[in-house]
Amino acid sequence: MSIRDRYGRGLAAGIMAAGLLALSAACVAPGSETGGTTGATAEGAPSASAGGHKRIAFFGFARANSFAAATWAGIEEYAKANDAEAEFFDPNFDAQTQVQQIQDAVTSKRFDVFIVQANDGAAVVPAVRQAVAAGITVVAEFTPVGTRYDTTESQVPGMLTLLDVPTDNGRKLGELGVAACQSKKLNPCKVAYLEGFKSLPLDNARTDAAVKALEAAPGVELVARVEGGYTKESGRKAMQDVLQSQPDVNVVIGSSQAIAGAEGVAGGKDVLFVGNGGSRQAVRAVQEGRWFATYYLPEKTAGAKAAELGLAKARGQDVTAANSSTDLAPNGGLGTKDALKDVQGEYDE
Structure with a gap:
């Protein structure tokens, strides 16, 4: 499934070719606030320090996307606080470029954890299977990896999920x-x-x-x-x-x-x-x-949570395989005035 993420603006032509949700091309870096939500942050999440230094590869929608930038900020912050380093692979909304990046990262043997924000959830399945078979911990973040839109369950055996179920x-x-x-x-x-x-x-x-x-x-x-x-x-x-x-x-x-x-x-x-x-x-x-x-979803917080899940599994800890990002949001994502009274948001349009 290609991505047309509702959290962005100004990408109709570029993302139509990729083929799913609408993503923002706004390039506004997210702030450090957590938006008043609970969940994984560099300061508040459980430590995943056991098992030595780890490397995370983040395959985001695009570096120039403010929503993906918020995800990346959470991943990078959590990694730095938990004896890990992270790298952003930028496909610039191109699904096939993202597939190639995942395959190349598997071949390089440089990374312990992949966090995949799929531009095309069906297209990345073979590459994700390859990564899991190579012993890499893979976390599908926000969009499903696969063709089902009604579940948080992994559509690739061995993969973790942290999804906004459509x-x-x-x-x-x-x-x-x-x-x-x-x-x-x-x-x-x-x-x-x-x-x-x-x-x-x-x-x-x-x-x-x-x-x-x-x-x-x-x-x-x-x-x-x-x-x-x-x-x-x-x-x-x-x-x-x-x-x-x-x-x-x-x-x-x-x-x-x-x-x-x-x-x-x-x-x-x-x-x-x-x-x-x-x-x-x-x-x-x-x-x-x-x-x-x-x-409402707190996307920087979700990025940190994805890093927490991935690092914990890579270090041999037991983690929940299927996860919903709405669990990180106040009122389960139902953003009424009362639910959002102490929230600032974690990215700009």
């Missing part, structure tokens, strides 16, 4: 939409869902889960499903289309970038927005009451 993400977006409707006390409550890209299997899995959650709620009426994409521009256009057919829409759900664009179109209309992304900007919009909620 169907869980979609279900929680739907739940946040229902909560927004309940806060308005309308019956029916009209909801528009700005899905990512209709051509992408991962986005479709997320959309289907969100739609099921919305349609199961009494009094909630899904009145529009429009491709909203992962930029302000695409969100603005999607919102214009929604308002043409549904001028009295009550709740709008979409990627944090699309919602930022939709917000500008809504004008003085009484619309509640639900975003999908945990940037500082999205968190601030919720805290200021401009958005009802956003799906």
Whole structure:
């Protein structure tokens, strides 16, 4: 599965060729704050010092991506505090380059741990199998390595996972939409869902889960499903289309970038927005009451947790093989105003 990560902006052309989620091309380094979450950090995580000096290879989406930069900051910080060193391999969103980088790193025999943030989860499977067979500890971080979008379970025997499960993400977006409707006390409550890209299997899995959650709620009426994409521009256009057919829409759900664009179109209309992304900007919009909620994950913290898991296994310790990054987030990622009151976010759009 190629990556079109909802946590970034301005990459529609480059990532469309790679083929999945939308990733940010913003190059803003993450801060040192943990966003008020629990989980692995260089200061607070259990030490993985036993077993000698180790080397971590991080195969991230791209070095110029602010979301991947947050992951890298957590990995590097944890490694330095736990007798390890880390190196970022930059494929610049190219799935085949990332596959080659993993294969070359296996051949080099320089690394004990791989952390893989897959641009294409299906494409990297053979290379990940090769790494596991060579005795390297592999952690799949954020996106699944494989073609299933409904589980944290490893799709490569021997691999560890720390994933944002797409169907869980979609279900929680739907739940946040229902909560927004309940806060308005309308019956029916009209909801528009700005899905990512209709051509992408991962986005479709997320959309289907969100739609099921919305349609199961009494009094909630899904009145529009429009491709909203992962930029302000695409969100603005999607919102214009929604308002043409549904001028009295009550709740709008979409990627944090699309919602930022939709917000500008809504004008003085009484619309509640639900975003999908945990940037500082999205968190601030919720805290200021401009958005009802956003799906929030602390990505620097997740990077540190991935390093913790990988180093612990490489040093012979028992670790949980399948892990969800939502366990690191306040309120399981359901970023309402109350849940995010002490959170700053860990990356910029």
